[in-house]
Structure formats: structure tokens, C-alpha cells
Amino acid sequence: MKIIADQRERNPELINALHDNGVEVEIKTIPAGDYILSDRICVERKTISDFESSIINGRLFEQLDKLRQAYEFPLVLIEGNVSEFRLNLNAIMGAVVSIYVEYRIQTIFCFDVFDTAKTIKTIAEHEQRTEKRMPSLKGSARAYSNDEFKEYMIGNLPGIGPKLARQLLSKFRTIKNMANSNAGELEKVEKIGQKKSRRIHEIFTEEYAAYDENGACGKK
Numbered sequence: 001m002k003i004i005a006d007q008r009e010r011n012p013e014l015i016n017a018l019h020d021n022g023v024e025v026e027i028k029t030i031p032a033g034d035y036i037l038s039d040r041i042c043v044e045r046k047t048i049s050d051f052e053s054s055i056i057n058g059r060l061f062e063q064l065d066k067l068r069q070a071y072e073f074p075l076v077l078i079e080g081n082v083s084e085f086r087l088n089l090n091a092i093m094g095a096v097v098s099i100y101v102e103y104r105i106q107t108i109f110c111f112d113v114f115d116t117a118k119t120i121k122t123i124a125e126h127e128q129r130t131e132k133r134m135p136s137l138k139g140s141a142r143a144y145s146n147d148e149f150k151e152y153m154i155g156n157l158p159g160i161g162p163k164l165a166r167q168l169l170s171k172f173r174t175i176k177n178m179a180n181s182n183a184g185e186l187e188k189v190e191k192i193g194q195k196k197s198r199r200i201h202e203i204f205t206e207e208y209a210a211y212d213e214n215g216a217c218g219k220k
Contacts, residue, residue, distance in 0.1 A: 001124050003037050004135045006030035009045065017117035023124060028137060032066035033074065035120060038127035039136035040072040043120065048080035052087050055095050064103045069152070075123075076107045079116050102163050150175060157203060159196050168192070179204040 002024040005015065015025050033042035044067055046054065054060035067074035076099055085092055096107050110116040127133045153175065155165035171189050172178040178186075186197035 001121065001128050002026060002135060003035055003120065003124055004028050004030065004137055005036075006034045009034040011113065014045075014113040014116060017114050018120065021117050021121045023117070023121050026135075030137065032063070032070040036135040036137060037120065037124040038131070038133040040133060041075065041123060041127055042067060042071040043075045043077050043123075045077045045079060045116065048078065048082070048084045051078050051095075052085065052092075055087065055091070060095070061098075061103075064099060064105060068103050068105065074105050076105055077110055077116060077119065078107060079110045079112065081111065082109065102161060104162075154178070158199050160200075164189075164191060 001022065003018070004026050005028075007027050007029050018025050030036060030042075034045045035043040037043065044063055051060070054063070064074075064076070099105050099107050108119060110119050124135075128135075147169075150169055151162060151165045153165075154160060154168055155162045157165075160168070167189055168178055168186075169175075172181060181201075183194075183197040183201040186192055186200055187194055192200075
């Protein structure tokens, strides 16, 4: 079996543990995630402290967005003793729930690097030996279905995200209907308050002012 590990994630103890479990590790630069196990599964590995830091600085959700775009079944693997969490347990569980509900990404907890190595091997074995799916480095986002692309477009509006994007699209059915709606109609969607609805309406209706008709930048 073979996996691809990101060069910034060169944890000697884990790589040695993977080798001991019969897994060949190839080191490369990976645009999203830390360990590629097949053409559809990539693992974002975080220690307890890494996970907490990424929640606090907001980097976690940027990483999840890249993972979701690039791989069909991305995974988050949290390594360490859960008793080491410094944040409130409700905050941790809230983040784990958001990872699943907002991004549809599974979270796996492993006790230490040896547990992580065995987990990675088990998943890689299933993908490569059973499903015949080999690791594949992807430098760009995976192809979206039309519905996924709509979710991605609306989800990148200020303050929206994947979950609210799905709610808005379920309500208005098409992006055209949503763009033609007024702020009051947008506000009727759960968790779309007055501030968000006005901002969305402005984005859909205001003229683009960055460039003039001759192609020159209009902003100073």
C-alpha cells in the first residue's frame, strides 16, 4: 500500500509507524489535506492543540472548504487524549458537529500516532485493495455537480456558508429567483437576519464599480 503525505506534515514518528504497518509513504506538496489515501479520500490530521488553535483562529474552516472542493470523501483525524482539550467541551463538540453538518466531513479520533497509523492503514487498505482506488494528488478542485456548484457560489456570499446556502436554494429553487428577490423575502429564510438580507440584496443588485467601460480600474 502507498499513501502520499504532505511535506509540511513530515512527522517522523507517524511515518515510521506507517512504515512498520507496511505502508509506503511518498512525500509531496499537497494543496489540501495532509495524507492522501486514494483518489477520493484525503485526511486532515490535527493534534489536540492544533485542532483547538484552528478553531480559535478560524483556519479550520478554510482548510475544510479546500478539502471539500478537492476530494469526494475527506476526513478530519484528531490525534491525542481528549482529556487534554483546554477549550470547553461544548465548543469542541460544536466544531465537530459543524464539520459534519456544514461540510459533510467525518471526524475520527485517534489516541496517538500508532493508533493514527493503524487507522490510516485500514482505510487505505479498503480503498486500494478492495475498491482498487489508488492515491491521487489533485492540484485543483474536483468537478462539481450543478447543485454543488450552486451551493458553492451562494455559500461564498458574506456570512452564508454551506448550510445557509442549501436553505436559500431550497427556498428560492434557482439562483435567478434568489437574485430577483427583495431583502424582505430573503429575511424570511431561517437565520438570514436583516443585516445579511440587505447585504445579499446589495450584492445582487448594485452595479459593478471596480472597472470602467475601457477596462481601467475605477477604484482608488
